[in-house]
Amino acid sequence: MSKDNWPILYTLADSLQNAELGNGDVNLLASELDHALCSNKRSDLETLAPALAHLYSAMYQRAPLEARTAADPEASPALRAAWNLARVDFACHIAAQGLAARADQSFLDALQAPHNQVYLQAMASGGKSNAELKDCSGHEPETVSRKLRDLREAGVCSFQRIGKEVINSMTPLALELWQEANPGPQAAHEALRAQYSQATLAQFQRMPNFIEKTPA
Template identity: 30%
Template sequence: MSDWTLMKQLPKAFEAASQLPPGVFSAIATRIEDAIADGSREHLIEMQDQLSGLLKLYASRSGDEVIGALQGSASPDSAAATAYALGQINFAQLLTAQAGTRRVEAAFAMLVEDHGDIVRMLLSRNMTGLELAEATGFRPETVSRKLKVMREAGISDYYREGTSLYNFLTPAAKALAPDLQSADEPRHGGVAVRRAIVSRQSSLQLHMRHALTFAPNPPSETASARVGL
């Protein structure tokens, strides 16, 4: 966090605060959000010091009216005081908007991952609900419920061809789909895991398809009778 190059470059690249491009404030808002999410008090204090230094530097390059607005001593009706207040509101709105957008993106990615079995199938080709049920091992009604959630989240949609409804991934979901684990390396339990286990098991040699044990076989009924058990 200490090596915040942006804080060092700004005073050299822009003489006055009014020359700073909008992208600078967006970058600062992102950095603040990351620091808050990190949960480190030390990082937040360090960032506060760096921003305070930048503010003082640009304030020293400004006129008395601007400094008065920063200190709260300027007339509330002055242009500088109005601009300062609007700037604070605008930055708060920017920080909130960026944080909200990133939360939505994270939630969307999580939904794509949660429906990974179906997403992987649709990544290869458009499929009907019955085709998806056969390919994933889910019951048709389960697939139908999952598809409803996916459509509402913007992960998939469908089109009609004759009497069949074909499901397909939206561009946003397609962009995330390649990051999902392959079907041969399932991470969650359920049908996908059982299907992968059966597939792997069927490829083994016959003597390896059952669990090995070193426990002795239980004595037969006749053997037990012979020794009086």
């Protein structure tokens, strides 16, 4: 079994302490599925299947007996209803994640709005709590909550709960577009270095070839 494809799912499966998935884990799983389903590569789906099977097996082994019973086709109607509700709920979650990953005008407006940049710059380096974003922006907690709600509704950011703390992060598409528009110091340095190398090469190519003109 190769873990080169979909390594995040294998890591998630191997790190489970029980059969429970946090909100962030469910969001991650839904995003990976959305990516595979929208891919034009058959290999993406072929490699996704064993990764999901590995995750399911890990969760099944750690699940309490009652939960494993619900997966049995011969389970009671009540357990089967709970099982089917969970499946439909996750299908809804995949649809929501897919919607959040696709840009529309409100998404682009939120990503480009000057008043959102302090939040986006903070989250571009990793997840941030509401308190951290309050410190970065200098805004009141109510303003921070309202800004984050607007960014979530536009599909620019999402959140997960870690204990009592809410961690806010940019969605993958938002982060990718923001980084393209706002290259960091390293990216800017590499771009400048590439331009310098191209200019140096062009200058060298314009130099006369003295070696050929020098008599032996």
